[in-house]
Amino acid sequence: MLAVRVVQEQGIHVEGLNFFTGFCVEGHTHAIRKKDSAKPKRNNALWVAERLGVKLHFVDVVEDYRDLVLNPKYGYGAHLNPCLDCKIFMVRRALEWMKKNGFDFIVTGEVIGQRPKSQRKQTMPIVQRDSGAEDLLLRPLCARHLPLTRPEREGWIDRTRLLDFSGRSRKPQMALAAKYGLDDYAQPAGGCCFLTDPQYSVKLTDLWSSRPDRTYDLDDIMLLKVGRHLRPSPRFKVIVAREEGEGRFLQGYRKRFVSIKTLSHGGPEALIDGTPTDSDIELAARLVARYGQGRDSESVLIEVRDLSGYTRELRVPPLTPQEIPREWIL
Numbered sequence: 001m002l003a004v005r006v007v008q009e010q011g012i013h014v015e016g017l018n019f020f021t022g023f024c025v026e027g028h029t030h031a032i033r034k035k036d037s038a039k040p041k042r043n044n045a046l047w048v049a050e051r052l053g054v055k056l057h058f059v060d061v062v063e064d065y066r067d068l069v070l071n072p073k074y075g076y077g078a079h080l081n082p083c084l085d086c087k088i089f090m091v092r093r094a095l096e097w098m099k100k101n102g103f104d105f106i107v108t109g110e111v112i113g114q115r116p117k118s119q120r121k122q123t124m125p126i127v128q129r130d131s132g133a134e135d136l137l138l139r140p141l142c143a144r145h146l147p148l149t150r151p152e153r154e155g156w157i158d159r160t161r162l163l164d165f166s167g168r169s170r171k172p173q174m175a176l177a178a179k180y181g182l183d184d185y186a187q188p189a190g191g192c193c194f195l196t197d198p199q200y201s202v203k204l205t206d207l208w209s210s211r212p213d214r215t216y217d218l219d220d221i222m223l224l225k226v227g228r229h230l231r232p233s234p235r236f237k238v239i240v241a242r243e244e245g246e247g248r249f250l251q252g253y254r255k256r257f258v259s260i261k262t263l264s265h266g267g268p269e270a271l272i273d274g275t276p277t278d279s280d281i282e283l284a285a286r287l288v289a290r291y292g293q294g295r296d297s298e299s300v301l302i303e304v305r306d307l308s309g310y311t312r313e314l315r316v317p318p319l320t321p322q323e324i325p326r327e328w329i330l
Helices: 002-008 044-052 062-070 083-101 124-131 171-180 198-209 218-223 244-251 278-290
Strands: 015-020 055-060 228-233 236-240 258-262 270-274 300-305 311-316
Touching: 002 044, 002 171, 015 044, 015 083, 044 055, 055 083, 062 083, 083 124, 198 228, 228 278, 236 278, 258 278, 270 278, 278 300, 278 311
Parallel strands: 015 055
Antiparallel strands: 228 236, 236 270, 258 270, 258 300, 300 311
């Protein structure tokens, strides 16, 4: 937002790109989880574009992004976040879009020293080089700490009106936001990508280890964001809704996974991912019974629905807490 405002102040026309990777945090779970009910139900990229007065273009990169996540050239951060490779990827795609649509240069909101992996003095030139953008990549918020770019050399933009922010503090950015009247914005540090989340990374690692080729699709990575995930066996995993909103979300996957729900008591919707045997399904049913209102009953009536829509009923005793090992819980 700030980078766009700085450039717009010099009379430059800006349009925005929003890359959809499937791992974005904003907007994916706010409409599902009760704890997020107070958060605005909006697409933040669209909302920001409206506030800035810019046209926004959505770019779906889910398929192309997969190889980057699986095999990052520059490795991962603290979890499964390939931050430097990710920045290179997005700038490269922005460059392709720029050339195709007749634009002149690329603007990002990067600040030197702000991010430990992708925004360091040593790594920022790598983004320019590996993306192919070279000196067509302008970082208005820290430009005066960096070598001249082509927009500055050609006089397309006045370098003296660009900024010299650096370091981890967001106080200068917040002060500039106040100057521009931008009083509502996303969390200024982290929180934008599930690959930086330790729990999500554990679930994704487990997903890869359960498959011979470490692949995934969009449904896989969306489901990792929802529910309680438990793996009683290498053959299967159980995804148990934690509340009503998650239960409704999981119902949308009944044609892809075996699903379980309680009949005799209130309880959660659940899916089984993998190749479970009959005894595995019975164990999963007992697990789901444990998380429902019949947890203290002698038995709970469970409905099991297969991929064809055929349903059968099982009456099972709920598992006790002692029968759920910590290592099952992802």
